[in-house]
Amino acid sequence: MITVTDLRKVYQQGDRTVVALDGVSLHVDAGQIHGIIGHSGAGKSTLVRCLTLLDRPTSGSVSVNNKELANVSDADLRTARRRIGMVFQHANLMDSRTTAQNVAFPLELIGTPKAKVAEKVSALLELVGLTPFADAYPSQLSGGQRQRVGIARALSSDPDVLLCDEPTSALDPKTTDEILELIKSVRDRLNLTVLIITHEMNVVKQACDSVSLLEAGRIVEHGDIAKVVADPAGRLSQALLPMPGELPDDLPAGTVLDLLYSGTQATEPVISSIARTFNTDVNVLAGSVEHLGEHQFAHIRIQLPEGADIDAITKHLLGNGVAVTVKETK
Amino acid sequence: MDFFNDLMTNPGITKAMWPAFLETMQMTGISALFTVVVGLPLGILLLNTARGGLTPNRGLNVLLSGIIVNITRSIPFAILMVSLIPLATLLVGTSLGPIAASVSLTIGTIPFFARLVETALRDVSAGKIDAALVMGSTRMQVVRKVLVPEALPGIIAAMTTTIVTLIGYSAMAGLVGGGGLGRLAYNYGFQRYEPAIMVVTIVIMVLLVQLVQIIGDWIARLVDHR
Numbered sequence A: 001m002i003t004v005t006d007l008r009k010v011y012q013q014g015d016r017t018v019v020a021l022d023g024v025s026l027h028v029d030a031g032q033i034h035g036i037i038g039h040s041g042a043g044k045s046t047l048v049r050c051l052t053l054l055d056r057p058t059s060g061s062v063s064v065n066n067k068e069l070a071n072v073s074d075a076d077l078r079t080a081r082r083r084i085g086m087v088f089q090h091a092n093l094m095d096s097r098t099t100a101q102n103v104a105f106p107l108e109l110i111g112t113p114k115a116k117v118a119e120k121v122s123a124l125l126e127l128v129g130l131t132p133f134a135d136a137y138p139s140q141l142s143g144g145q146r147q148r149v150g151i152a153r154a155l156s157s158d159p160d161v162l163l164c165d166e167p168t169s170a171l172d173p174k175t176t177d178e179i180l181e182l183i184k185s186v187r188d189r190l191n192l193t194v195l196i197i198t199h200e201m202n203v204v205k206q207a208c209d210s211v212s213l214l215e216a217g218r219i220v221e222h223g224d225i226a227k228v229v230a231d232p233a234g235r236l237s238q239a240l241l242p243m244p245g246e247l248p249d250d251l252p253a254g255t256v257l258d259l260l261y262s263g264t265q266a267t268e269p270v271i272s273s274i275a276r277t278f279n280t281d282v283n284v285l286a287g288s289v290e291h292l293g294e295h296q297f298a299h300i301r302i303q304l305p306e307g308a309d310i311d312a313i314t315k316h317l318l319g320n321g322v323a324v325t326v327k328e329t330k
Numbered sequence B: 001m002d003f004f005n006d007l008m009t010n011p012g013i014t015k016a017m018w019p020a021f022l023e024t025m026q027m028t029g030i031s032a033l034f035t036v037v038v039g040l041p042l043g044i045l046l047l048n049t050a051r052g053g054l055t056p057n058r059g060l061n062v063l064l065s066g067i068i069v070n071i072t073r074s075i076p077f078a079i080l081m082v083s084l085i086p087l088a089t090l091l092v093g094t095s096l097g098p099i100a101a102s103v104s105l106t107i108g109t110i111p112f113f114a115r116l117v118e119t120a121l122r123d124v125s126a127g128k129i130d131a132a133l134v135m136g137s138t139r140m141q142v143v144r145k146v147l148v149p150e151a152l153p154g155i156i157a158a159m160t161t162t163i164v165t166l167i168g169y170s171a172m173a174g175l176v177g178g179g180g181l182g183r184l185a186y187n188y189g190f191q192r193y194e195p196a197i198m199v200v201t202i203v204i205m206v207l208l209v210q211l212v213q214i215i216g217d218w219i220a221r222l223v224d225h226r
């Protein structure tokens, strides 16, 4: 479990002040995967550095499993940091160490006996599927394999929290999928709380239970995926289930509606139910259907012909849990 | 053939060459050892007391980097050597011989080596240091388990360069009482005008430098897993 309360970080550059984090509060329940998404410059890296206390926050608090991290002594901070496993964009492995030696690093720091280290390292390499590469150096591994080593290393101090800073931003799409699957599976096995910092909406789609949108040092939207997606006016919803902005010029007269709904049913029942109930044509213009977490979501743009009873149809849709946005009437 | 026979019977070669060679090795070896023992920690301090280092300390950094290292490095070696003769006398009781020369050689080379070490350590990415800190390393553990091992190829290269420099400096030290091949070349080649001795000395020094460089490069490659 992670709780961040009113975290602020102000950088002083000469006589210019940069407010990198402007009162960030965040709560992630145990066992959840939470995504923090934001554009470049939003404050993502600053947030990571404050969460790990690599930079001291200007104010605010960070706690992991109700243990406060900010405002502790250096020695306590080192112990506290062991509760957080961190995965980096470029893995940040030690080039002078083999895979096994890299994974052993956190154990060496606290003087773990050799036999115990060997046992633990081999279990972790098994977990991330790198047993045959135990003696390879990072330069002999692919980007995806290096990230697996990074994950194994992060897990070797038995952390409660896994903090991933752009873990897939340097990887190709296929490897990204594999790494996200790995993160999900270690979460399931070890009941970790996971925080993934990213600028890729795809990562949120694939891996996260809940998400926060970070913008100019503030969290402007947050919540469970199902909740943020259900708000058609929300920026996360628009990014997760995108819809083309402009309507084509040559569209025949009629009313355009954007429908947003979740459920296990495919697009057919909603649309065919309009057609059946109101005895009207329904023209599907655009749309996307996505699996997000446990749920399936659809964002569909339809056009109804002139003369259709828009009010009644809207009411019918709302009654069925479909969010409706009237786009344009010609 | 006559030239060769002359060489083989020349006392400058048969009698003086081997002891001179040993003196050169002694000067270089002692100085290299002490240069590394003092220069490596100094290089680590130069990096870590600077801004953005593990233990930024402006006062100490100015003292070490600005005053000690830069001033020592800006004095020409020949002058530094002569000016350190009193110190050598104080430390080893004489101003003559290879041991005394090692004192000024070491003091002259430490700042040079420390700077090379600092540069090699600076190449270790900040990400690796962050990773080590986040895993709960102490600053000392960062130095011993990350900075030095990760920069080892660069540190070995710095040692190689330093030993090569020391071989050259030791010849110069020979002129002011240190002995060794430099002295031999000067005595025979210049004062007695026997250019053959000079040439042989130069050849030996060139071979020595090559050998050190080859071995150094080989070790650096061996420890480089990047």
Ligand SMILES: Nc1ncnc2c1ncn2[C@@H]1O[C@H](COP(=O)(O)OP(=O)(O)O)[C@@H](O)[C@H]1O
Binding pocket: A011, A012, A013, A018, A019, A020, A038, A039, A040, A041, A042, A043, A044, A045, A046, A047
């Ligand atoms: N060490 C620093 N000194 C001054 N400004 C900084 C520093 N680090 C980050 N910033 C500023 O803080 C803001 C957020 O940066 P960052 O956290 O790196 O964003 P992101 O990782 O989301 O791209 C930016 O405006 C950046 O210029």
Ligand SMILES: [Mg+2]
Binding pocket: A041, A044, A045
């Ligand atoms: Mg960043």
